[in-house]
Amino acid sequence: MNLHTPAQQIPRPPCAAPDAADPFAATGEPLRWGVVATGRIASNVTEDLAGLEDSVLQAVSSRSQDSARAFAEKFGFSTSYYDDDGVTGYQRLFNDPEVDVVYIATPHAQHHEVARAALESGKHVLCEKAFTVNAREAAELIDLARANNLFLMEALWSRFLPSVNRAWEIIHSGELGEIQWVQADLGFPSDHGSTHRLWDPAAGGGALLDLTVYPLTWALGALGFPAAVTAAGALNDDNIDTQNALTLSYEGGAHAQLTSSLVSSGPGQATVSGSAGWLRTGSVLHNPRELTIHPHQGEQRVETFEQAGRGYVYELRETTRCIQQGLTESPTMPWADTLNTMRLLDGVRNQLGLRYANDA
Template sequence: MTGYTAREPTASAPHFIPVPPCAAEGAPSPVHATGRTLNWGIVSTGTVAELVAHDLLMLEDAQLLAVSSRDAARAAAFAAKHGAVRSYGDTPELPGHGHLFADPEVEVVYIATPHGQHYEVARAALEAGKHVLCEKSLTINAAEAAELVELARASGLFLMEAVWTRFLPAIHRALGIIGSGELGEVAWLHADLGFPADQDPRWRLWDPAAGGGALLDLAVYPLTWAVGVLGFPQSAQAAGWLNQDGVDPQEAITLSYPRGRQAQLMASLVGSCPRNATVSCTAGWLRTGDPLHNPPFLEIHPVGAEDRIERFDPVGHNYAYELRETTRCIQEGLQQSPTMPWDHTLATMRLFDGLRAQLGLKYPNDHHH
């Protein structure tokens, strides 16, 4: 198969995602301060930005200083709702986020624009000297991601892809159970995520310029389970189709690992599904509740022992964990998170580039580099 060859990090051992301090068992709540208060800006005012703003306000050492949107009225309404001190909208000379990045008091920004804009917006933020937490997928392709990583590295700034799932206690508990050997060796993994999305070509999910489609929007969550349990694969195959606009409504992905282990991932914008992850092992199996990217419970089924369910209560909308990690890293002078390092983002983008080559999936951004 073309397009994907495993490169570092190979990490074939299971549960190699380290547990962040705020998600470990018995750890302090993610809302408790770990250092000085940081001034935050939020770029874009969509649904995810609303949830993140709510959780950001729970942190003892975070202040929501500013928000930006193309629409000044929307930015002002968002600021009023979430207690942001300032709001910025587009003007003839500068987009709203440009004004926000020019604000000397903003230290760290959360970028919630559509995927197709991540590269240019994150680049502008880093060039303005801001630390960056950017919605997944970090960029459209590996070339864009590598440029952002190099810029962050050279600028001495923190940069992280906002794969919030990696920081949740339920995920770390699951990886701990699998790593403990209680269920034996991992044999295979299945993870699916999908929903029937209204097929409006103007919606970012169906817009090629926005980086629309199931792969970049949904597949990162099933992939998080595969990477957490098995590491990055030796090879990857994708089967799927493209609609009349060249966007992928659905794909099945098979990842192959040493010793015959496999992961099967499904991402769909056309079908409803259980939205869970199942890890099959030689002495039992584990399954998440719905949804797999924020599971309220885990089912553990050891062979020859009692089945059990472990439940997890959310903190706000559960974005507090990635916000705590970002805050802690910046306070400690780290440029990348040990739990969501740049290598993992780059390996993910290379993997997606390879899968896109198999699907024939192209985006306008691909021509820029």
């Protein structure tokens, strides 16, 4: 697959907070947050959101009244919304004038519908990865945010972690020389039942949208977007990709090999190799607490990292700071990177024969 994308875009480290040692510290006027969905990831992210000095937990929505109320009580939201009288809980939340920004944690296939409703209601949006199911949906949301002068960002939390940004700093410092190859994997044997979102075609299930973005982050961080991608994988009877292997090829000869799986486990590490040395993450690669740096000329060293909260605070701080500063997109997670990633994944799906209902 040849990729017709703009010139390679190397991700940049996020702007440092005024007090980088404390990402929970306020950077401006408080923002009133709404959270859409009450599942595991919403709960984990909200734990960090509750700790931000400049956040107000305003409202949460769920399809279920009991779930919405229990989540609101657990974290201290002022209001809870749920599906009622033909109106979805999330639309009722978006109609609330007390909400400034929403975090969307629904399954992948619902991201476009929910984020579009939020933007049409005048809300800033932080949307979980995978941002959408396909590039068409991503482009529509970006155009809508641009037209309405609203902030929109994909919640790819790894790109904001201190350890990942330190790795990219080392990679682009020249210490490792010219980067020639990247190897990264992430997998686990999922024992969730067939109705779980990971195995549900209607939810956009499968390894590609749920896991591949993490190994891909390391290839993009080290080498940028590739000139071509070759993909192989396995589909089950429900047309869900159980695992996939991608080879990214770059002008000049560099390569990246990426693997993700829902049926097998692996070391969950990333290795970046250059002409003057290599770097390897500790496990797991999407939240490493350790980096091993091995220059060909010099001593190997290990750098370790502390993490604030559950690790989601860094993307929340970036979202908050950008909105406070009147930005519509993050310089760390720009719209072009999100859109080009979805284009890359569309190309992979074409090779695997993988389609979703949202593609219709």
